[in-house]
Amino acid sequence: MTYSRRVTxxxxxxxxxxxxxxxxxxxxxxxxxxxxTLEEVLYISSPKLLKxxxxxxxxxxxxxxxxxxxxxxxxxxxxxxxxxxxxAPLLEITTTxxxxxxxxxxxxxxxxxxxxxxxxxxxxxxxxxxxxxxRHNPEEWxxxxxxGFIYYLDMHDYANASAAFAQGSRIxxxxxxxxxxxxxMAEHAGELQTARVLWTTTYQTTHDKSVRAxxxxxxxxxxxxxDVTTLERLAGLYRQRTGRMPADxxxxxRAGLLRGNPVDPLGYAYKLMPDGRVxxxxxxxxxxxxxxxxxxxxxxxRLKFLPTD
Amino acid sequence: xxxxxVHIAANTFREAVRDRVLYNLIAFAVLMSxxxxxVGQISIDIERLVVVNLGLTAVSLFGMVIxxxxxxxxxxxxxxxxxxxxxxxxxxxxxxxIVGKFLGLAGTxxxxxxxxxxxxxxxLLYVSHSFQATDGWVLVAxxxxxxxxxxxxxxxxxxxxxxxxxxxxxxxxxxxVIGSFAEDxxxxxxxxxxxxxxxxxxxxxxxxxxxxxxxxxxxxxxxPVSGHLIILNTAYALVYTTxxxxxxxxxxxxxxxx
Numbered sequence: 001m002t003y004s005r006r007v008t009x010x011x012x013x014x015x016x017x018x019x020x021x022x023x024x025x026x027x028x029x030x031x032x033x034x035x036x037t038l039e040e041v042l043y044i045s046s047p048k049l050l051k052x053x054x055x056x057x058x059x060x061x062x063x064x065x066x067x068x069x070x071x072x073x074x075x076x077x078x079x080x081x082x083x084x085x086x087x088a089p090l091l092e093i094t095t096t097x098x099x100x101x102x103x104x105x106x107x108x109x110x111x112x113x114x115x116x117x118x119x120x121x122x123x124x125x126x127x128x129x130x131x132x133x134x135r136h137n138p139e140e141w142x143x144x145x146x147x148g149f150i151y152y153l154d155m156h157d158y159a160n161a162s163a164a165f166a167q168g169s170r171i172x173x174x175x176x177x178x179x180x181x182x183x184x185m186a187e188h189a190g191e192l193q194t195a196r197v198l199w200t201t202t203y204q205t206t207h208d209k210s211v212r213a214x215x216x217x218x219x220x221x222x223x224x225x226x227d228v229t230t231l232e233r234l235a236g237l238y239r240q241r242t243g244r245m246p247a248d249x250x251x252x253x254r255a256g257l258l259r260g261n262p263v264d265p266l267g268y269a270y271k272l273m274p275d276g277r278v279x280x281x282x283x284x285x286x287x288x289x290x291x292x293x294x295x296x297x298x299x300x301x302r303l304k305f306l307p308t309d
Numbered sequence: 310x311x312x313x314x315v316h317i318a319a320n321t322f323r324e325a326v327r328d329r330v331l332y333n334l335i336a337f338a339v340l341m342s343x344x345x346x347x348v349g350q351i352s353i354d355i356e357r358l359v360v361v362n363l364g365l366t367a368v369s370l371f372g373m374v375i376x377x378x379x380x381x382x383x384x385x386x387x388x389x390x391x392x393x394x395x396x397x398x399x400x401x402x403x404x405x406x407i408v409g410k411f412l413g414l415a416g417t418x419x420x421x422x423x424x425x426x427x428x429x430x431x432x433l434l435y436v437s438h439s440f441q442a443t444d445g446w447v448l449v450a451x452x453x454x455x456x457x458x459x460x461x462x463x464x465x466x467x468x469x470x471x472x473x474x475x476x477x478x479x480x481x482x483x484x485x486v487i488g489s490f491a492e493d494x495x496x497x498x499x500x501x502x503x504x505x506x507x508x509x510x511x512x513x514x515x516x517x518x519x520x521x522x523x524x525x526x527x528x529x530x531x532x533p534v535s536g537h538l539i540i541l542n543t544a545y546a547l548v549y550t551t552x553x554x555x556x557x558x559x560x561x562x563x564x565x566x567x
Contacts, residue, residue, distance in 0.1 A: 004403075007403070011404065011559040012559055019552060022545060025541060025544055
C-alpha cells in the first residue's frame, strides 16, 4: 500500500470517528443547554430593539422566534410546568418582527389566556397581542374571533366578546358562525351551547395541530359534561318513579328512559355509581371535563391529548 | 510533532504578520478606547455591559474575518504563486503541509486574540476602575471565541483545498452564519416528520455549532459558565476542527496538482 493511500485511509477513518464524536458531544451540549436559545429573551426582551438589530432580516428572525415560542410552550407543557413566563414575550417579539404572522396570534389566544397548566394565565396580554394583530391585519376575521374567544372564555366579558365577534362578522369571507356568536354573546345564551360553537369553529378553521388538539379535547369535555348532567338527571327521575336508584343503565333503558348503553366520546361506557352519580371510565383520557369525575380526583400534570387529534 | 509541521506553521505565522494582519489591532484599540471613553462619559449604569458586549463581539468578528480571508488563501495562494511545488518537492508530506498551515494561522489568531483581550480588560478597568471576580468569565468567553477561530480556520482550509478563494469565502461565511443558529436549526428539525426530519437533523448536526460557543450575552450579565460546558465545548471544538482538517487532508491528498 502506498504512503498516500495509507494517509487517505487514516484521514477517512479519523473523519468518520470525528463525525460520530461530534454528534455525541452535540447531544450532550443540547441536553445541558435545553432552552439556551431562550436566554436572549431574558437579555434582549424589547421587540423593537430586536427588530432594529435584525438589520432588515426581521422575517427570518420572526420565524426563529416563532419556532422558539412553540418549542418553549410545547416542551414545558409536556413536562407539566405551572409557569410559562416567557411565552408572552416570545410571542410579542415574534409578532413585532412579523406583524402578519397570524398563526402566532391564534397560538397566543389559545395558550396565553387560559390559567395554568393549560396556558400562561395572562388574558390581558393575550388581548393586547390580539389587538396588535388586528391593527396590522384588519382584514383577518380570525383575529376578531380569537379576541372574542378570549373575552368570553377567559375573561367572561360578554359585551366585549359580542363586539369583537360582531366586528369580525362584517369582514368579507368571515366564518358564518361569527354572526351567531355575536348574537349568543349579546343575549347571554347558554354557556355550553356557546362554548361548543366556539370550540367547533376553532377546530374547523385552525391549521395549527396543537390548537386543533386543544379544541378537540375541549369539545369532548363539553360532550361529557352534557352527557353526565343528562344521565344523572335521568337517574334521579328513575328514583322518583321507583323509589330507588337504578342498579345500572340497563334498568333505565327498560324503564324507557334511555336507548342503549351510553358511551363517552371515546366510545367507553359511562359508569353508574350506587348513589346515582355517573363517572367516566378513565378521566385522564378526557382532560378539561368538570363532571363525571370520581370523588377526590386529581388531574395529571401532563394533559393527555389523543394522537388522532 | 514533526519538525516540518512546526516550520510550515512558523512560516505561515510570519507570512501573516508580514501581510500586516495584526494591523487590525490598531482598529480594535481605537474602537475599544473610543467606546470606553464614550460609555464612561454617558454613565448610564451599563458601562461594563456595553464594554464586554462590544469588546467580545469585536474580538469575535475581527478574528472571524481574519480566519476566513487568510484561511481561504492558505492553499490556493501557494498554488497560484507556485511555491507549493517547491515545498512539496522537499521531504514534506501533503498532510503535514495542511496541518502546518492550520497551526500557523491558528497561532496568529491566538496572538491576535491575546492582544485584543488585553484591550478589552484595559477598557473594563477604565470604566469600572477595578476588576471584579465575575470578570473571570470574560476570559472563558474569550477562550470560547478562540475555539470558534479554530473551527472556522479549519473549515476555511477545507474549502480552500478544493475550491476557488471566492467560493471558499462564501462557504465559510455561510457556515459561520448557519452555525450561529445551529441550536435553532436542530429545533426546526425536531418539528418536522419522516424523511425530512432525518435529513434536517443530519444537516443540523453536521454544521458547526457556534451557538454553544457564544456566551457573550451571559458573561456580559455576569452569569457564570459551568465547568461542564467548558469541557464539552473544548472537546467539541477539537473534534470538529480535527474533522474539518481530516476532510482537507483527504481532498488535498487526492488532488491532482499538475
